[in-house]
Amino acid sequence: MxxxxxxxxxxxxxxxxxxxxxxxxxxxxxxxxxxxxxxxxxxxxxxxxxxxxxxxxxxxADKAELHAAVGAWGTALVLDRVITAVLLPAPTRDRVTAGVAAYLDTIAEHPQAFLLLTRQHAGGDPLAAGKDQIAAKLARLLGDALRQLGGDAGAAEPWAHAVVGLGSSVGQWWLERRTMSRAAAAGYLGDFIWHALSGAAAEHGVQLTALDPMAGDATVRPLRKGTDG
CATH class of the missing domain: 1.10.10.60 (Homeodomain-like)
Known part of the structure; x- marks a missing residue:
């Protein structure tokens, strides 16, 4: 024994x-x-x-597995930075803006590594598992927010995957082109995501700004970062 x-x-x-x-x-x-x-x-x-x-x-086992491991590293880094920003006590729209800024700030720290991860690879997408992981986390946050507001939480998963796909595409574009500052890119992307989410929610009778903390209320609510709708 x-x-x-x-x-x-x-x-x-x-x-x-x-x-x-x-x-x-x-x-x-x-x-x-x-x-x-x-x-x-x-x-x-x-x-x-x-x-x-x-x-x-x-x-x-091969180069693809090594790239996938780098993808897991990148996913953990992005998740940590973005979720931390999104959960700060602030208006809902500001949370969205902060999350986008944290994402672009993070990939800007390792531009070559994230370029490798966002490009097409013969061995498969090294970020495939990471995108699913990030989308799952965002879907839980969105689902919690929609349920709290009495909305249709079924929308959370497709919306989360849409946000991840949009972020990945814009991130690759910005890393490759650099036709504007990181702050400007974050502002445009944050505005687009906010209006997409808040507009779609409004179509279902839900106002995301209802998640904004009340004056003096430090309680962290599911989705956030913004001013008003």
Whole structure:
């Protein structure tokens, strides 16, 4: 029995070590992409990580799996920043604006890495799982808001996926073109998303500005960031 415990302990330590090494390699991949651009090779990433290419492939089956791991890193970063901004105590429209600004600020910190993630790949979309994860989180927030207002919560999921698709497209466009400042792009995108959501909600008899905190009320309500409708 004791031998089984020891074996289990060794397996757990190995799993932890492997997970830690994978995280280190993902961070190295991000550094390499940031430095060399979205066309960086696996060899370049291995060099940045201080290992050989075969060692890297012990942890990732192929380049697509490595890109997917970078996609998971990007998803976690975007979710953390955007959800934090969206849940701040503020008017609903301001919450939307803040969430959009947080998103563009985040991808601007690692423009080459997010360009790699938003472009088409032969091995599949490295952000596919991440987009679903972000959409699911937004759908829960929207669903809570609509239920609180007595609206049709069934709209939350398609609306959330629409917002994610729009954000991904505009983010890629801005990273590639830079035809306006990040603040201007965030303002235009935030306005569009707000009017799309508030207009669609109004069609169903729901006013999203009803979620705005009352004067002196610090309670965080589901959807927000804005002034008035």
């Amino acid at each position: 004791a031998s089984n415990v020891k074996a289990d302990g060794r397996a757990t330590r190995w799993d932890d070590h492997r997970a830690q090494r994978k995280e280190e390699f993902v961070r190295a991949a991000v550094r390499a992409i940031d430095s060399l651009g979205p066309d960086v090779s696996v060899s370049d990433i291995a060099t940045e990580a201080g290992v050989s290419k075969p060692v890297l492939y012990r942890y990732f």
